[in-house]
Amino acid sequence: MKRSAFTMLELVFVIVVIGILAAIFIPKFAQNKLSEAANQVISHIRYTQHLALMDDKYDANDAHWYQKRWQIFFAKTGGSGNKWAYTIYSDSNNYDGVPNPTEIALNPLDKTKRLTGGYSVGTVAYGDSDASDKLNLGNEYGITNITFSSNCSGSGLRISFDHLGRPMYDGPHKLDAPYTDGGASKLIQKDAGGNPCIITLTRSSESTQIAIEPETGYVHIQ
Template sequence: MYKYKNSFTVYEVILVIVIIAVLALFIAPRFHKNPQLLLANQLLDHIRYTQHLAMIDDKFDPNNNEWYKERWQIRFFKKKYASRDLQTSKFAYAIFSDKDVGSGYDGNPNATTGEVAVDPITHKLISGGFTIYYDDPKTYKKAAIGEEYGVVDVKFFGGCSGKRISFDALGRPYKGSVATMSEAYQKNRLIHSECKIRVCFDDKDTCRRYFIIAIQPETGFSYIKKIID
């Protein structure tokens, strides 16, 4: 007796391929053009990169009582330098290690004194504009998140506040400005509960489109917590 075999026909295989191709045609462009998703992944990469730099570049110096103020940090800010017209203040961020160049630690990403991190892929300075102009060829323009992605607000809440995060050599996250810390392992600056960073693409009061990146205490593990499109 002839037995039927459970196998796909050529027609069925072709049909499945066509369906997948059609779905990819509609889904792929949306994925690539979604500014929330693109920026969320970019920021996540750069927060992790900041932590990585802090762990491989231990700033301990027995000859400098304030060595911890040079820890790697990521700071968000709103500046005119972060816009194309240099007239409108827009949001940006920078990854940097503060230096005392004679006037103390100021907590600002100074691109002219070698403080700002270099992107390993583009070799640009990871600053959207603070002491460096947006249109400077050395600027990592994607860090100018107001100009490039339309960001209108960045809010830190939960276990953190302000507009920056720093990491120690163990990868532990700290809140606030490192420049104002009075000791290396200041307990009230160490993050003790989940830190959340909300990035808004609409009016900051309504914030209809946004994403949230979370950073865990102690380990500094970061992840995308929510995206609202």
Template sequence: MKRLAFTLLELVFVLIVIGILAVLAMPNFRGHPLQDAAEQVASHIRYTQHLAMVDDKYDPTDSTWYERFWRIRFYESGTPDTYYYAVFHDTDKENNIDTTTHTEPAIDPLTKKYLYVGNSPTDARNNKRMNLTDTYGITNIVSTCDAGWIEFFFDNTGRPYVNSISTGVTPPYSGLLQNDCNITLSHVDGNATITIRPETGYVSVTYP
């Protein structure tokens, strides 16, 4: 007579084998810091574009209305270099984030934290994920589309602009992105490139 059932010993053996295979495969399921950072930045660029499209800053009575555009700006500071970024709109047109009233930074729709790194390490609104060096180990950020700091603006149609419009000395449409812009994040494990395309503002991520 054929035995159709497993014995308890066989069942235990199978569970042990499955456990060993799961442990060996586990590293493949862990998040990669470089990929996590790149996907986060890409999603925040898309979110900046979304905010700009639902919050039209055009004002016919203000000749520099475009300085209030929603933007994403990257920063570098400290020794060794620390890279972080923020998403905000410049209501007072002072070319920085108003950290007193907290009316300018965007709010993360998932965590309800501000999309910037606060001045105080004990501030509950301080979003540590915006610090790409401390959180993900990013060692460098470079851009192919503009000199100076890395910054992008979006208008109410979703078109991307580069940082030349933040000074208020050039006509707004001269700052429109004309060619693909690549932002490269560097990590000890390699690089990730985030590409923003002109006119549509389409964002993609590649890992060369």
């Protein structure tokens, strides 16, 4: 006669096997989410550099033209649902460091949307019809923290590029000359240990590092 049910021993065995498989694959799933986020950020840093190369901001009639350079700006605000997100924009109106809707780059994959995952109320918030949800790294990929290394951190987590594609740190709106703030150069340089600018993305207990090389702006996983 055929059996119509599992024995208790067989059920326990199945549960143990499922537990083992979960222990193997769940960390890999988390790592994949982290890798997806890092690859997306790398792609958008490169796109920001592309915009800077194609859209030279020099204007002889504007003494503050260099404050309009294209930048990628990471922040966690009310407009992003208090999750880590980023925005690609050119601060072209009043140079206040705030990504106003008309300053934010259009999403090349969907021209009805802007390249932002949400910023403070009054700009483009996460969930708005013109926001690009995937740029909200907290909601889309579970990113819990973003840090910059000391050789590229300033008053905000921003990377901008000049017309030659050279990376700069801090906000262009803070510059008092094309490359300096208070006489200090904002071009990214290697630190004392020879390390490039490092952006660290953290997801729970896992993290990955994105490197931005001086001069060339070459960006890659460290």
